[in-house]
Amino acid sequence: MEYELNRDQIPAHVAIIMDGNGRWAKAKGLPRSAGHVEGTERAKQITEEATRLGVKFLTLYTFSTENWNRPDAEIGTIFDLLVTGLEDEVFMKNNVRFRVIGDFARLPKSVQKRTQECMDKTAGNTGTTMVVAISYSSRWELTQAMQKMARQAAEGQLKPEDITEEYISSQLQTSFMPDPDLLIRTGGEYRISNYLLWQCAYTEFYYCDTYWPDFHEEDLRKAIADFQHRQRRYGKTGEQVEKNEN
Ligand code: FPP
Numbered sequence: 001m002e003y004e005l006n007r008d009q010i011p012a013h014v015a016i017i018m019d020g021n022g023r024w025a026k027a028k029g030l031p032r033s034a035g036h037v038e039g040t041e042r043a044k045q046i047t048e049e050a051t052r053l054g055v056k057f058l059t060l061y062t063f064s065t066e067n068w069n070r071p072d073a074e075i076g077t078i079f080d081l082l083v084t085g086l087e088d089e090v091f092m093k094n095n096v097r098f099r100v101i102g103d104f105a106r107l108p109k110s111v112q113k114r115t116q117e118c119m120d121k122t123a124g125n126t127g128t129t130m131v132v133a134i135s136y137s138s139r140w141e142l143t144q145a146m147q148k149m150a151r152q153a154a155e156g157q158l159k160p161e162d163i164t165e166e167y168i169s170s171q172l173q174t175s176f177m178p179d180p181d182l183l184i185r186t187g188g189e190y191r192i193s194n195y196l197l198w199q200c201a202y203t204e205f206y207y208c209d210t211y212w213p214d215f216h217e218e219d220l221r222k223a224i225a226d227f228q229h230r231q232r233r234y235g236k237t238g239e240q241v242e243k244n245e246n
Helices: 021-027 032-053 064-068 072-085 088-093 109-122 138-154 165-170 217-230 238-242
Strands: 013-017 057-064 097-101 129-136 181-187 204-207
Touching: 013 217, 021 032, 021 097, 021 138, 032 072, 032 088, 032 217, 057 064, 057 072, 064 072, 064 129, 072 109, 088 109, 097 109, 109 129, 129 138, 181 217, 204 217
Parallel strands: 013 057, 013 181, 057 129, 097 129, 181 204
Antiparallel strands: none
């Protein structure tokens, strides 16, 4: 099915919680790893589609801080896929800039090396920025930022009144990106799972039952079409928004 999209209202930042790899595999009688393999292919395809649509930032929740509690073999599979699945040609062909957020130091050396290579190689690209969240959780990110600000205060460089919303945003790992306009969660769960909590204050949420390995380009277009029918009020009344009052 085709979805009519208004090219002037493409969300600048789409964040995705890619859920359902394991259940997709189980439903097919396959090992969970097969779900992650297929999920990696979707991550690449959806990045290419986001590029075609003109999405500026695509933030993919790939491995949460809590995912460290999964069996070692599954963690190994996901990291192996990150090392082999990040393809320079796909990024260069599509002018994609690659970035990572999360606890980089905690990642295996192979993942650090591969992701750093991709970041360096694509740093000058000007199309979509694909942000992969690995060993990331929002509370971890906020805790890091608060520790950083406490150190600045202890060193006499930060006064209480300097701590504004903008300043807090600037101390987060995500300071290089705008807040998400649209957050998509696949796999039929209705929760945010410690993802971009500060940044999603005014984000539009879109949930679908489709498991991530079945989420194709048209599903992204459907989510964006749905987003384009929302009225973002930021606390105002609908009438104020219609009249474009400040
Ligand atoms: C959630 O499904 C998926 C993950 C925790 C891993 C996602 C990782 C990838 C898709 C690889 C990404 C690769 C690149 C290149 C970005 P789940 O395992 O929690 O599924 P379940 O809820 O059905 O068990």
